[in-house]
Amino acid sequence: MAASSDSVVASYVPVAGYDSYLEAQKAVDRLSDERFPVQEVAIVGSGLKLMEKVLGRMTALKAAGLGALSGAWFGLLVGLFFAIFAVRVSLLALIVWGLIWGAIAGAVFGFISHLFTGGHRDFVASSQLIADRYEVLVAPAHAERARELLQIRPI
Template identity: 35%
Template sequence: MSNQGAPFSQGSAETGETVASFTQYEGAQKAVSALIAAEVPAKEIAIVGAGLRSIERITGRLGYATAARSGAINGLMLGVLFSFIFVLGSPAAPIQAFVGVLLVGIALGMLLNILMFSIVRRRRDYASVMQVVADHYEVKVAPASVHKARVALGTAPTATRPAAAPQRLDTPPRYGERIAPGAQPPQAAPAERPAPAEPQPGQDEERA
């Protein structure tokens, strides 16, 4: 199968930039659907699970009876398949042959399952279900479509206008500069009066 034109090569660990993060996998699925609806190329989208861990849930204890019961169910399905093939090959076969094939399948399934259980019984005598879960899921997009994806999800940064520099009122306006309405024109600082000179001791004695 050809994979030409895809931004991520098969088997590559490159996943692009994160545009959204969710704690549940369903949230990541909805985000991917929104990106595809916004015409973001599907080949440029990836869902990455972070913090993976495996959970094994114990469903019950295994025994010969349990092994025989599960083997009988598997053998029944196998017998139905063989019976169907047998009927297709011999349409005129009696019903007893059909039932016989079913019973043989059930017996074969029970025997195989009991045999397998007797082999692994010493190492494992319980039934369980294994699943892999993640702490959170990140939706990542190739760099060429990051801005478009963020706009579609509403996570694009908004442009802010730079704040105007505050106008100082303690300096006189320059030529051609307009003063904001209501602003008081700068006033010159009052000149400081010189302090009177203190008389020296020699001058007081001469006057006396």
């Protein structure tokens, strides 16, 4: 897959560079506002880093609670599915029982899963890929027009 994305990047030319993704996104939005063929545009980040923001400590109780929430959603979906095909059964009862049993199963699974980690990675985190620099690339046939549009009203 890297080879195909590298060939796409190689066939485009840089028209502008920015320190943040938001600035690059605004540049492409500006091109779109000017009726530029944005399907000929790419935003490429370089100097990629993985940032993981630690959100809090994971405890067995928290794992059970998060498991119960996700299990409840799944149980709700199962209950709704059964309710569609149910004959002579209370639809509300099927949905509620699906929600309850899903929450119970999810809580048990979350609790047991946390115990099996053996104390490793006892925290909750969110990951994000960030870049040092973002370039707006355009197909060569449209590069000059893109440069003109971005220089008329700089960001």
